[in-house]
Amino acid sequence: MTSASPPRAVILGCSGTVLTPEETAFFRDLRPWGFILFKRNIGTPDAVRALTASLRDTLGRADAPILIDQEGGRVQRMGPPHWPKYPAGGRFNAFGEKAADIARLGARLMAHDLAQVGINVDCAPMLDVPVAGSDNIIGDRAYGDTPERVIELGRAVAEGLMAGGVLPVIKHIPGHGRATCDSHLDLPVVGADRTSLGASDFRPFRALADLPLAMSAHVVFTALDPERPATLSERVIREVVRGEIGFDGLLMTDDLSMHALQGPFRERAEAAYRAGIDVVLHCNGRMDEMRAVAEATPDLMGEGARRAEAALACLAPPDAFDVAEARARFEAAFAVA
Structure with a gap:
C-alpha cells in the first residue's frame, strides 16, 4: 500500500475497546474509508482517544472519518459516567419557539464530546417523520410529527x-x-402512494439536501420499488434520492447486518453498490462478515470519491465555545421545561 492508494468504499466496526492484531492487519490491508463505534468500543475518554488514533494509524489518514450514533435518548453510545446523558429528539418540542436554539446548543455540546475523543462524524440528525401506527423504533427519536x-x-x-x-x-x-x-x-414495507411520500416523508431530506452525508433506509416503498428496500433499489436512489430529493452528497447504507436485509454479506454489498450507494456500512465488528463484505468492496473512485472529498472538506475546526457556560445553560433549560 502507498499513501496514494484510494480508500475502499466501506465503513466498518471493530470488536472492542482496543484493536486486535487481526483487526489491525485487516484494516491496514483493506483501507476502509472510515469506521463506526458502538457502546462495545467505548471505555474511558483516554481509551476512546487511543482507539480512534489507532484506527486512523492503520490507514495513515489523519482525517479518516470515525462515526458514531449519538442522538440522545435511546440512541447514545457515549454516556455516563464519562459523558452527559442527552435528551431524545422529541423532547425539544417542549420549548416551542426556542426549540431550535436549544437543539442547536445540545448538538454543539455533543460535538464537543465527540471531537475531544477523535470522533468527527455523528449519525444525526434523524429526519424521519413518524405517523400514527408506525413502529416505535423511530418514536421519540423524531424531532416532531410534521415535516416543518x-x-x-x-x-x-x-x-x-x-x-x-x-x-x-x-x-x-x-x-x-x-x-x-x-x-x-x-x-x-410502506404502502403509501408517491404523492403522500413526496408531501411528507421526503420533505425534510429535500430541505437538508445540501448536507454532506446521508444514510439510506432499509425500507420497501411499494409505490417506488415493490421488490427492493431503498438501500438496494437503483430506482429509489436514482429517481428519488438523487432526483426528487436532490441529494448529491455521499450516500452510505444503514448497517448491512440488520435483519431487514437477507442473503450472504457479499451479495448485500454488491446489491447496494449496483443500486448507486457510494459507501456500505457494516457495524457489528464480526470478522467473518467484514471479510465477506470486503470481497465485494471496490475502491472509492469517480463520483463517490468526489462526494467523499467534498464531505471531508466540510470539516472545520470548532468555533469558540465556553463549554461550561453552555452546558449549564442547556441543563437549566431542561430543568424548567
Whole structure:
C-alpha cells in the first residue's frame, strides 16, 4: 500500500475497546474509508482517544472519518459516567419557539464530546417523520410529527454539530417514519402512494439536501420499488434520492447486518453498490462478515470519491465555545421545561 492508494468504499466496526492484531492487519490491508463505534468500543475518554488514533494509524489518514450514533435518548453510545446523558429528539418540542436554539446548543455540546475523543462524524440528525401506527423504533427519536418541525430542528442539530467540528449524517433517506416494524429485526414495507411520500416523508431530506452525508433506509416503498428496500433499489436512489430529493452528497447504507436485509454479506454489498450507494456500512465488528463484505468492496473512485472529498472538506475546526457556560445553560433549560 502507498499513501496514494484510494480508500475502499466501506465503513466498518471493530470488536472492542482496543484493536486486535487481526483487526489491525485487516484494516491496514483493506483501507476502509472510515469506521463506526458502538457502546462495545467505548471505555474511558483516554481509551476512546487511543482507539480512534489507532484506527486512523492503520490507514495513515489523519482525517479518516470515525462515526458514531449519538442522538440522545435511546440512541447514545457515549454516556455516563464519562459523558452527559442527552435528551431524545422529541423532547425539544417542549420549548416551542426556542426549540431550535436549544437543539442547536445540545448538538454543539455533543460535538464537543465527540471531537475531544477523535470522533468527527455523528449519525444525526434523524429526519424521519413518524405517523400514527408506525413502529416505535423511530418514536421519540423524531424531532416532531410534521415535516416543518423536523426540518427546523434537524437543521439546528446539523448546524450545532458542524460548529463543533463534527459532520452530520441525515438519516434514514428517503424516510423511515411510516415503517410498522423495526428494520433491525425485519423488513418494513410502506404502502403509501408517491404523492403522500413526496408531501411528507421526503420533505425534510429535500430541505437538508445540501448536507454532506446521508444514510439510506432499509425500507420497501411499494409505490417506488415493490421488490427492493431503498438501500438496494437503483430506482429509489436514482429517481428519488438523487432526483426528487436532490441529494448529491455521499450516500452510505444503514448497517448491512440488520435483519431487514437477507442473503450472504457479499451479495448485500454488491446489491447496494449496483443500486448507486457510494459507501456500505457494516457495524457489528464480526470478522467473518467484514471479510465477506470486503470481497465485494471496490475502491472509492469517480463520483463517490468526489462526494467523499467534498464531505471531508466540510470539516472545520470548532468555533469558540465556553463549554461550561453552555452546558449549564442547556441543563437549566431542561430543568424548567
